[in-house]
Amino acid sequence: MRLEVPDLIYQQTRSSTYACEYHIIWCTKYRRTALSTEIQARFKELVLESQEKHGYIVRAVETMTDHVHLLISIPPTIAVGIMIGKIKGITAKVLRDEFPHLKSRLPNLWTRSYFVASTGGVTLEVLKQYVENQKGV
Numbered sequence: 001m002r003l004e005v006p007d008l009i010y011q012q013t014r015s016s017t018y019a020c021e022y023h024i025i026w027c028t029k030y031r032r033t034a035l036s037t038e039i040q041a042r043f044k045e046l047v048l049e050s051q052e053k054h055g056y057i058v059r060a061v062e063t064m065t066d067h068v069h070l071l072i073s074i075p076p077t078i079a080v081g082i083m084i085g086k087i088k089g090i091t092a093k094v095l096r097d098e099f100p101h102l103k104s105r106l107p108n109l110w111t112r113s114y115f116v117a118s119t120g121g122v123t124l125e126v127l128k129q130y131v132e133n134q135k136g137v
Contacts, residue, residue, distance in 0.1 A: 011057070013075060021059065022080055023127050024070045026088065026114040029106045033065035039099055043068065046091050054086055059124065060131040069131040071119070084114050 010019050028034045035043065040063035047070065051058050055078060060071040074083050092109040096102045102109055119127050 009073075011073060011075065013077065016076060018076050019073070020076050021071065021073050021119040021124060021127075022116050023119060023131070024072065024080075024084060024114060024116045025067060026084070027067040027111050029108045029111055031066045031111075032106060034102060034105060034109070035063055035065050035068075039095060039102075040064075042095060042098065043091055046094055047087060050087070050090055054083065056083055056087075060128045062131045062134045064134060069134055071124075071127050071131050080116055084116070088114075 010017050012018075043063055044061050047061055048058055051072075055075055057073040058070065059073060060069075062069045070087070072083075074080055088110045096109055
């Protein structure tokens with residue numbers, strides 16, 4: 001699934017204008033290869049479906065069998081760690097409900113840890129290409 005989104009867009013709230021873009025990566029528990037093609041597709045749907053409700057914007061998303069990459073914009077009023085926790089929680093609950101074998105295979109779907117970097121070091125386009133081309137690596 002390739003997302004076609006415009007380059008950096010400044011977002012606005014009542015009291016701020018911002019461009020807070022983050023590259024986030026996390027793994028399955030024990031780095032198990034638990035994310036089948038069907039689960040990966042559903043994960044992407046869930047992340048996209050919940051973006052408006054939780055206030056983030058997905059710039060790019062890619063999944064592998066044992067980890068995920070997100071490039072998202074998060075308002076400065078929400079801590080990045082809190083948002084990651086929400087996304088992990090939502091996706092874990094739904095995926096484990098819809099794919100019961102995940103419950104027996106893993107005590108938890110995701111690890112507690114994650115990687116996050118702001119996109120200030122490279123252009124948004126470079127990061128989008130990196131995330132979208134992960135399967136080719």
